[in-house]
Amino acid sequence: MNGVLRRALLGAPVLALPAVARAQPAWPDRPVRWINPGPAGGAGDVLSRLVADRVSARIGQPVVVENRPGAGTNIGMTAVAxxxxxxxxxxxxxxxSNAANRWLYANMPFDAEKDFAAVGLIALVPNIVVVPPQNPPRTLQDFIAWAKALGRPLNFGSVGIGSSQHLAAAQFGRITGIEIIHAPYNQAGQMNTDLIEGRLDVLFQSISAVAAMAQGGRMRPIAVSGPDRVPAFPDLPTMREQGVDVTTTGWFGLVTPAGVPEPILARLDEVLAACLDEPALRDRIGAGGSIPRVMRRADFARFMSEESERVGAIIRATGARLQ
Structure with a gap:
């Protein structure tokens, strides 16, 4: 090589070779954390464990349920966000978490519409009105007459302000004119025990949380607060059928933090829908009093927005507000 050519080559800029993109591991390549923002033993806990087990089987990784109760679900859902x-x-x-709390809390730690991505609805959860078995009421109208003659406010419990149990009880008090005092619980089991032992007068409880106890006679069911009768208690009339138009129904669905890549959201959506189409899972969800319901991502996002507006009207009517 002559000197001129050699100096030209040495002085030429070095051309960068195209970077070789590193292949990203396929999702999922490790366990998935499923946060339940409600108490152990509650309806959300029961559903979480049933569905998480089936999701795990389909994605080939453990799905670990973590209960993070408190502040009306705000603690757990803040962790998700x-x-x-x-x-x-x-x-x-x-x-x-995704309908009522924005209307109840003056200082929310998350934005229910902007901080989450919808995956899908899991189930509707009607509430059942139960009373201690030692108390005389056997129908809703019996209970109303008994309550008005009691000479004191009623005591009821729920898993938190803004829960479907709390909203149903608040509607009941407003419609009937009965004063009713709320006691929020972090543990559904303790709440159920307090009703059975007479420390609470009534629960508007998720059916899945009390079905076995109600069917076994440890508490007395007197009505369903959803719009329709339920398979777990086919002979139990709704509140509407008994003259009190309370139709509040709880629901649970799956979300992720906002910003999860589209392919992962699409896969989660498909997996959840496939799980909820399994007859065995549907039977287990239904046996506990919940109603399995497939609703895909876009529809679920719209459903949550509509529920927020509906529930907001109820909360404004009751005047409830929290710091």
Whole structure:
């Protein structure tokens, strides 16, 4: 090589070779965390464990349910909203977290519409009105007459302000003119025990949380607060059938933090819908008093927005407000 050519080659700029993109591992390549923002033993806990088990079987990775109760579901759902948007954290949305709380709390730690991505509805959860078995009422009208003659306010419990149990009881009090005092619980089991032992007068409880106890005679069912009778208690009339137009129904669905990549959201949507189409899972959900319901991503996002407006009207009518 002559000197001129050699100096030209040495002085030429070095051309960068195209970077070789590193292949991203396919989702999922490790366990997925499923946050239930409600108490252990509650309807959300029961549904979470049933569905998470089937999701795990379909994606080939463990789906670990983590209960994070408190502040009317705000603690658990804040953890979901602030998690990395990588598909490894999902959360159980509800009528409280993604519909009611924005109207109840003056300072919300998350925006229910902007901070989550919808995956799909899981189930509708009608409430059942139950009373201690030692108390005389056997129908809703019996209970109303008994309550008005009691000479004191009624005591009722729920898993938190803004829950479907709380909203149903608030509607009941407003419609009947009966004063009713709310006691929020972090543990559904303790709430159920307090009713059975007479420390509470009534629960508007999720059917899945009390079905076995009600069917076994440890508490007395007197009405269903949803719009229709339910398979778990086919002979039990609704509140509307008994003259009190309370139709509040709880629901649960799956969300992720906002920003999860579209392919992962699409896969979660497909997997959840496939799980809810399994007859065995549908039977297990239905046996507990919930109603399995497939609703895909776009429809579920619209459903949550509509529920928020509907529930907001109820809350404004009751005047409830929290800091």
């Amino acid at each position: 602030r998690s990395a948007p990588d598909g490894y954290t999902v959360g159980l949305a509800s009528i409280a």
